[in-house]
Amino acid sequence: MNSAAALLNTTLAPFDYQPRTRIVFGVNTVDRVGELAKELGAGSVLLVTDRGIVSAGHAARVAKLLEAQGIHVACFDQVEENPGTRCVDKCVELARQCKADTIIGLGGGSSMDTAKGCNFILTNGGQMKDYWGIGKAKQPMLPLIAIPTTGGTGSECQSFALITDEQTHQKMACGDPKAAARVAILDPALTVSQPPRVTACSGIDAIAHALETAVTKARTPLSLLFSREALRLTMAGLPRVLESPHDLEARGWMLLGAALGGTAIENSMLGAAHSAANPLTAHFGIVHGHAVGLMLPHVVRFNARDAATAHAYEEIAQATGVLPTTNGAGSVAEDFANRLDLFLRRSGLPAALKDCGVTEKAIPQLAGEAATQWTAKFNPRAVAAADFEEIYSAALPRRPDRAA
Numbered sequence: 001m002n003s004a005a006a007l008l009n010t011t012l013a014p015f016d017y018q019p020r021t022r023i024v025f026g027v028n029t030v031d032r033v034g035e036l037a038k039e040l041g042a043g044s045v046l047l048v049t050d051r052g053i054v055s056a057g058h059a060a061r062v063a064k065l066l067e068a069q070g071i072h073v074a075c076f077d078q079v080e081e082n083p084g085t086r087c088v089d090k091c092v093e094l095a096r097q098c099k100a101d102t103i104i105g106l107g108g109g110s111s112m113d114t115a116k117g118c119n120f121i122l123t124n125g126g127q128m129k130d131y132w133g134i135g136k137a138k139q140p141m142l143p144l145i146a147i148p149t150t151g152g153t154g155s156e157c158q159s160f161a162l163i164t165d166e167q168t169h170q171k172m173a174c175g176d177p178k179a180a181a182r183v184a185i186l187d188p189a190l191t192v193s194q195p196p197r198v199t200a201c202s203g204i205d206a207i208a209h210a211l212e213t214a215v216t217k218a219r220t221p222l223s224l225l226f227s228r229e230a231l232r233l234t235m236a237g238l239p240r241v242l243e244s245p246h247d248l249e250a251r252g253w254m255l256l257g258a259a260l261g262g263t264a265i266e267n268s269m270l271g272a273a274h275s276a277a278n279p280l281t282a283h284f285g286i287v288h289g290h291a292v293g294l295m296l297p298h299v300v301r302f303n304a305r306d307a308a309t310a311h312a313y314e315e316i317a318q319a320t321g322v323l324p325t326t327n328g329a330g331s332v333a334e335d336f337a338n339r340l341d342l343f344l345r346r347s348g349l350p351a352a353l354k355d356c357g358v359t360e361k362a363i364p365q366l367a368g369e370a371a372t373q374w375t376a377k378f379n380p381r382a383v384a385a386a387d388f389e390e391i392y393s394a395a396l397p398r399r400p401d402r403a404a
């Protein structure tokens with residue numbers, strides 16, 4: 001059955017979609033940040049970023065553009081990777097000191113998560129864990145502008161802040177429609193400064209977002225629209241930006257693809273590759289995008305044992321044209337898995353858990369923790385601790401090199 005005929009035979013799931021974030025896309029659109037902040041009524045901006053972004057000169061450029069509009073700027077440059085509650089608390093302290101009325105998150109997902117986390121506590125009080133879940137903020141929140149410098153998380157289009165509880169190591173997903181950015185500025189020129197490893201990890205993460213959202217239980221006809229375009233842009237863009245880091249057109253594909261993937265997550269959640277990745281980051285320090293990339297091929301194979309999910313992979317491969325040559329029905333998931341493996345190898349990232357310090361002994365604990373991650377319940381196939389043990393075991397050994 002071709003995809004058009006398949007669509008006509010599908011009952012469309014109900015959905016409720018409200019766009020919350022204005023998206024401004026294009027090379028050098030960051031130059032509009034002063035004007036956009038002014039439109040939101042900014043008088044005192046808290047700029048949330050990390051030291052790498054300061055070194056790249058992006059923070060000073062944004063601060064200058066804001067100051068040119070008469071806006072006061074305080075810069076919090078202490079954002080850490082996988083930000084925890086202590087990092088957010090320090091950020092809140094500065095926000096209070098400078099009497100911020102607007103927040104700007106500039107950087108990768110961690111900067112945007114910290115900015116959103118800060119916004120929750122600054123405007124609604126209490127601690128980060130009070131907002132774990134959805135819709136727990138009762139008071140209005142400050143306007144947020146998100147400026148991503150990696151084409152990866154799509155956090156700029158999501159109302160969730162992912163903050164790690166320093167005591168329990170749990171990643172808390174704190175979501176509220178009010179936490180979503182009012183404006184996302186997508187400027188591909190800002191992403192050129194990423195180190196190659198960051199380009200690879202964040203790009204693989206963006207592909208994972210597109211593919212996982214396309215098959216979740218929570219997917220809707222609308223989220224699929226975002227997943228498809230996100231997959232088309234990122235699968236085409238990643239090889240190009242790895243090859244030519246200064247290719248602004250391909251950087252734009254990755255940045256827009258990541259934002260559309262983030263919009264898909266907002267509407268359809270994520271799946272088991274993300275559940276399996278989080279314990280790897282917590283216990284072995286594997287960077288999020290790399291951890292997701294290590295697990296995704298094996299999750300795709302696991303999910304494809306379910307006929308309806310195998311069909312969903314086939315449908316998105318056809319609709320996007322990202323797998324032009326397949327060996328017939330049922331092999332699409334395997335083709336996806338091989339392509340994802342190849343992206344890891346081309347990026348110079350280890351493609352086996354074994355090469356990242358993970359041992360067989362660690363698997364039962366990792367599997368137990370993966371099964372309790374909130375994203376696991378949206379995976380198209382039910383996935384229990386025993387299934388995660390199987391998935392981790394498959395990801396442990398090195399696999400023979402395959403041709404493209």
Ligand SMILES: [Zn+2]
Pocket residue numbers: 153205208209274288292
């Ligand atoms: Zn991710």
